[in-house]
Amino acid sequence: MTRFILKRLAGLVPILFGISVLVFLILHLVPGDPVLIMLGTNATDESVRVLREQLGLNQPLAVQYGKWIFHLLQGDFGTSVHTGNAILPEIVQRFGVTLQLTVLASLIGWIVAIPVGMVSAVKSGSVTDVTGRVAALLGISVPNFAVGTLLLLVFSLYIGWFPPMDFVNVWDDPAAALQKLILPAVTMGIVMAAGVMRMTRSTFLETLSKDFIRTARAKGASEWKILFAHAFRNSAIPIVTIAGMQFGYLLGGSVIVEQLFSIPGLGQYILDGIHQRDYPVVQGGVLFVALVFVLINLAVDIVYSLIDPRIKY
Amino acid sequence: MEPLLDIRNLHVQFGDKNDRVTVVRDISFHVSPGEIVGIVGESGCGKSVTSMSILRLLGKNAKVEGEVLFRGADLLRASEKEMRKLRGNGISMIFQEPMTSLNPLHTIGKQIAEPLKRHHKLPNAEVKRRVIELLNEVGIPRAEEIYYDYPHQLSGGMRQRVMIAIALACEPELIIADEPTTALDVTIQAQILELMRKISRERQTSFLFITHDLGVVAEMCDRVIVMYAGQIVEHREVDRYSPTPAILTRPDCCSRYPIWPPTRNG
Numbered sequence: 393m394t395r396f397i398l399k400r401l402a403g404l405v406p407i408l409f410g411i412s413v414l415v416f417l418i419l420h421l422v423p424g425d426p427v428l429i430m431l432g433t434n435a436t437d438e439s440v441r442v443l444r445e446q447l448g449l450n451q452p453l454a455v456q457y458g459k460w461i462f463h464l465l466q467g468d469f470g471t472s473v474h475t476g477n478a479i480l481p482e483i484v485q486r487f488g489v490t491l492q493l494t495v496l497a498s499l500i501g502w503i504v505a506i507p508v509g510m511v512s513a514v515k516s517g518s519v520t521d522v523t524g525r526v527a528a529l530l531g532i533s534v535p536n537f538a539v540g541t542l543l544l545l546v547f548s549l550y551i552g553w554f555p556p557m558d559f560v561n562v563w564d565d566p567a568a569a570l571q572k573l574i575l576p577a578v579t580m581g582i583v584m585a586a587g588v589m590r591m592t593r594s595t596f597l598e599t600l601s602k603d604f605i606r607t608a609r610a611k612g613a614s615e616w617k618i619l620f621a622h623a624f625r626n627s628a629i630p631i632v633t634i635a636g637m638q639f640g641y642l643l644g645g646s647v648i649v650e651q652l653f654s655i656p657g658l659g660q661y662i663l664d665g666i667h668q669r670d671y672p673v674v675q676g677g678v679l680f681v682a683l684v685f686v687l688i689n690l691a692v693d694i695v696y697s698l699i700d701p702r703i704k705y
Numbered sequence: 706m707e708p709l710l711d712i713r714n715l716h717v718q719f720g721d722k723n724d725r726v727t728v729v730r731d732i733s734f735h736v737s738p739g740e741i742v743g744i745v746g747e748s749g750c751g752k753s754v755t756s757m758s759i760l761r762l763l764g765k766n767a768k769v770e771g772e773v774l775f776r777g778a779d780l781l782r783a784s785e786k787e788m789r790k791l792r793g794n795g796i797s798m799i800f801q802e803p804m805t806s807l808n809p810l811h812t813i814g815k816q817i818a819e820p821l822k823r824h825h826k827l828p829n830a831e832v833k834r835r836v837i838e839l840l841n842e843v844g845i846p847r848a849e850e851i852y853y854d855y856p857h858q859l860s861g862g863m864r865q866r867v868m869i870a871i872a873l874a875c876e877p878e879l880i881i882a883d884e885p886t887t888a889l890d891v892t893i894q895a896q897i898l899e900l901m902r903k904i905s906r907e908r909q910t911s912f913l914f915i916t917h918d919l920g921v922v923a924e925m926c927d928r929v930i931v932m933y934a935g936q937i938v939e940h941r942e943v944d945r946y947s948p949t950p951a952i953l954t955r956p957d958c959c960s961r962y963p964i965w966p967p968t969r970n971g
């Protein structure tokens with residue numbers, strides 16, 4: 393197991409290298425000059441030249457890339473071209489925000505989706521099942537900016553439960569943080585729930601038709617016992633897969649939801665970086681997100697082996 | 706002697722009102738205490754459906770009619786709760802596929818312990834002792850280790866022994882074995898059959914033994930029922946002393962009977 397983890401971690405190196413090259417190239421090949429954006433349209437040729445030199449943008453791409461990686465390997469993500477602030481602390485702090493939102497959204501999504509999916513499978517074809525499936529379909533089809541706007545309108549504006557406020561961390565003021573995060577978390581949770589619910593339903597349907605379920609029934613086990621002691625763990629792997637994927641994906645920052653609910657998360661940070669052609673911010677941000685995503689995938693693989701004794705690494 | 710299991714005019718249909726197929730039609734037979742009754746017949750003739758309908762293990766789309774009397778009580782009219790008390794306790798089942806009939810994520814010990822815990826509320830230490838005893842009884846070596854193994858670590862023959870241990874756990878009066886050896890190779894098959902014979906001899910357990918292997922019937926059963934297309938077409942004693950029971954030696958024993966297609970809507 394330890395060997396497996398080490399091997400996977402070693403495997404991260406080429407992946408991250410590839411991603412770094414890709415991000416770097418895309419950013420530098422996209423039209424738009426950060427210097428012009430910073431200085432405005434009436435900058436003199438001279439000042440543009442000076443700033444470009446300062447930022448090292450006049451050097452060949454390969455040299456720029458080499459320097460970036462060289463510093464990165466020492467844990468130095470550089471400073472923002474735009475604000476001059478160090479990037480890594482900002483990313484970590486923003487990631488903390490996104491993490492809180494994602495955890496809450498996932499909890500909401502999964503707590504709804506898994507039981508509903510199970511009931512849908514057990515009572516497949518019933519009114520409950522059809523209702524659940526239609527709801528899931530809606531959840532998948534309706535874009536989250538629409539859901540978010542609707543929630544904002546209804547709960548913030550008309551009912552006034554969640555007045556606009558600044559973001560605070562859960563560990564500083566749990567009540568206020570929850571008040572701020574609940575609407576965006578529900579917005580994201582709905583989309584997550586839809587996917588997880590559909591997966592739960594189809595896997596449980598399959599598991600419940602297996603021979604060993606019949607064996608359990610022949611032993612006199614109650615339906616409750618069959619569902620939880622036998623079907624649950626046997627259905628867990630596909631559900632963990634999709635849940636883990638959604639979780640990792642959302643940790644990259646959900647631009648739309650963060651924007652809509654003005655949450656200073658990672659998505660917004662990277663988006664601002666893109667607008668301002670703030671190369672180091674975008675490069676560092678994307679690389680960080682990629683790292684998180686791959687680590688989540690590793691965690692999911694480890695969970696597999698905890699669920700199923702046949703999976704050995 | 707009062708029969709242990711008495712099936713009267715059993716009909717089984719699948720499907721909904723508009724599209725109904727009869728797969729078992731008017732079957733009656735009985736199993737006496739300590740007796741091994743065989744059901745033979747070609748694939749698809751309704752052997753498994755008949756056996757599953759006894760413990761009411763068929764899905765919701767099955768319509769079962771008639772009477773299934775166990776110790777005189779009609780199981781088709783029993784409540785679901787009463788049925789759960791009976792399953793694995795008074796009557797247990799062994800299935801054809803040892804490879805898929807065990808839960809892949811539970812240890813062998815846990816799976817054998819399940820009916821014991823369900824039907825006799827024994828303390829844990831007692832349950833474990835009993836499980837080890839059962840493992841020994843069905844001829845599994847290194848019972849203490851196998852107890853903690855998972856099904857994928859065992860061979861097909863070993864898994865079928867585990868299934869038998871599960872079936873035996875609560876000392877049922879009747880074991881329904883649905884082609885318990887079909888998936889196994891010949892030597893293992895002989896061992897498993899011997900094990901079941903031993904159980905029936907030593908515990909006076911009755912068996913309803915389903916197979917499509919006529920040789921197995923000749924070896925195992927006191928009486929045999931031959932099914933064809935959902936009906937009983939022959940019902941006779943197996944004469945153990947005659948080396949070749951007349952009907953069973955004919956490989957085409959079923960094809961003598963006129964084709965009887967399953968009828969729709971009735």
Ligand SMILES: Nc1ncnc2c1ncn2[C@@H]1O[C@H](COP(=O)(O)OP(=O)(O)OP(=O)(O)O)[C@@H](O)[C@H]1O
Pocket residue numbers: 719720728746747748749750751752753754755764766917
């Ligand atoms: N759940 C079901 N729904 C509809 N038809 C079914 C169902 N289960 C069984 N049947 C049908 O009932 C008939 C009898 O099936 P059964 O499984 O009892 O055959 P069998 O005699 O056990 O055959 P085998 O030797 O292959 O196990 C088959 O034609 C089968 O297609």
Ligand SMILES: [Mg+2]
Pocket residue numbers: 752753754883884
């Ligand atoms: Mg069968």
